């Protein structure tokens with residue numbers, strides 16, 4: 001017979017009740033002031049003591065018996081009936097189910113936040129932010145890109161002027177968002193075009209060389225104008241930097257603009273725009289080309305060629321579902 005003293009906690013209040021425990025014939029008897037429990041050892045668990053701490057005996061209904069008599073607790077542990085594996089498996093299983101359910105809920109919440117919450121917040125912020133902020137981020141991004149990945153264009157000035165003049169002429173006939181067209185040579189970007197916040201549209205020499213008609217370059221520029229119109233690159237930047245940055249931006253502390261700008265070039269190249277953004281930019285381009293009386297097929301032609309062009313990192317190449325995207329351009333009929 002093992003006898004030891006300890007404190008009983010009833011699992012409801014935090015009050016400790018001094019008790020004496022007796023291990024006798026397969027039963028743990030616990031007695032104290034107004035307390036008389038007889039608990040079958042099958043319902044008893046002993047938590048191994050950690051260091052010099054007191055040991056804890058887990059009892060049914062959330063009760064706990066704490067004792068510093070580690071020798072007695074060791075004897076109690078010895079006396080406990082062998083656990084049947086099924087019982088443990090069941091306990092473990094039910095815990096696993098809870099754990100997996102909790103994990104699943106966490107994943108769903110985080111995913112929803114990133115998938116829908118953040119883009120929605122970024123869209124809201126992008127349309128709420130003052131235009132000056134776009135321009136500032138765009139300027140910083142461009143300065144950074146010119147340092148590391150963009151060089152002055154080597155195209156013939158006449159070719160650049162011809163494209164720029166046609167664009168300017170079109171934008172006198174139809175409403176274009178404020179923009180600046182820039183031709184740049186870039187080993188890193190290959191045949192590419194991109195729209196920066198604030199309206200800078202960068203067209204690489206390789207893209208112009210890949211085109212077989214100035215209309216094709218204009219079609220790509222029209223698509224980029226769509227990104228400018230919808231302030232996509234700013235949204236992309238805000239989205240990736242996260243809710244914290246959005247909050248900072250919305251509350252007007254624009255000290256972090258340089259950080260936003262620094263991260264943008266790699267974003268435009270690596271993650272690219274979402275499908276929805278591409279669709280918006282495509283829809284814009286389709287309407288723009290219709291008004292300009294430029295065959296919409298020109299966009300499909302160059303997109304198709306970009307898709308097959310494997311040299312260098314290609315922004316348009318990474319755009320989702322080229323096949324699906326060019327369909328409306330192939331189906332479009334004449335001027336609108």
Ligand SMILES: [Zn+2]
Nearest residue numbers: 223273278281
């Ligand atoms: Zn695009």
